[in-house]
Amino acid sequence: MRLAFVGLGKLGKSILKGILEKGFLAPEEMGVLGRTYERSQELAAPFGLRPLRPEELAQAERVLLAVQPRDFPPLAPLLAHPGVGYISIMAGVSTAVLARRLDNRRVVRTMPNLAAVIGESSTALTATREAREAGDLDFARALFATVGDVYEIPEHLFDPFTAMSASAPAYLALVAEALADAGVKMGMPRALALRLAAEALAATGELLKGRHPAQLKDEVASPGGTTIHGLHALEARALRAAFYEAVEAATKRGHELGEAE
Structure with missing residues (x-):
């Protein structure tokens, strides 16, 4: 067994699907551990994985920890095995905490996002x-290259990375919703407004891959036009400051989660 999943929520299933679609591992090379053996069977069946009991994790080369950080401390003694490598996607849980609770120094800390x-x-x-x-x-x-881009960064940057990148889908979903609501206020049908907001964010993401954000903004905002007037209104409402505060607040929460361990 080359990889065992502990927990298989939305993000864990996305990672598993990427592994299978890219052929990184075959189903028979993986197992999954749920809260009970019956739950392990339920999680394993749709993907053809092996349902596991805690003691069977010792048979895995590596274990991917995909549980909530708050659930990890009581689970750790059941998951700890000396000959296993651990890969964690738990927000705020440092390599030092992972190593201490698992009594094992073979730990990799990761932070993917919902994309x-x-x-x-x-x-x-x-x-x-x-x-x-x-x-x-x-x-x-x-493994994580099967679901997107991978960045090796110093651990002290993990909380800012989480606050900016991992949390970004929620921030931008709020922006899309607000943009759509604004369109509805001006008389646009809601279904159309929501679709246009989503398409605008997706297209902007593609355009930003080859440009600095300021360049794209300047290309859209012509002198005396509609866009520059809209940008003025956003700046007057301190949009930039709101994002500064959001990323700072999320970073601090990441620190708090780590300190709680």
């Missing part, structure tokens, strides 16, 4: 020396 559902995640990686030497970091890098 893994469409193969467009940005995933941060960092690892202990022991995990690097055992090939766990290389394995994790290849």
Whole structure:
């Protein structure tokens, strides 16, 4: 068994689907552990994985921890095995905490985002020396490449990365909803407004791949035109400051989650 999943929520399933679609691993090379063995069977069946009991994790080369951070401390003693490498997608849980609770220094910390559902995640990686030497970091890098781009970054940047990148779909969904509501206010049918807002965000993302944001803004905002008047209104409402505060607040919460461990 090359990889065992502990938990299989929305993000875990997205990662699993990427693995299967890209042929990185075959179903028979993977297992899944749920809260109970019956739950393990329910999670495993749709994908052809092996349902697991906690003691069977020792048979895996590596374990992907996809549970909520708050659930990890009581689970850790059941999941700990000396000959296994661990890959975590839990927000705020440092490599030091992972190593201490699992009594194992082979740990890789990662932070993907929900765009893994469409193969467009940005995933941060960092690892202990022991995990690097055992090939766990290389394995994790290849694994997460199946669902998007991968960035190896220093661990002290994980909380800002989480606050900016992993949380970004929620921020931008709020922007899309607000933009659509504004269109409805001006008389546009809601279904059309929502579709236009979503298409605008998707197209803007593509355009930004080859441009600095300021360049794109200047290309759209012609002198004395509608866009520059709209931008003035946004600046008057301190849109930039709101994003500064959002990323700062989310970063601080990441620190708090880590300190709680």
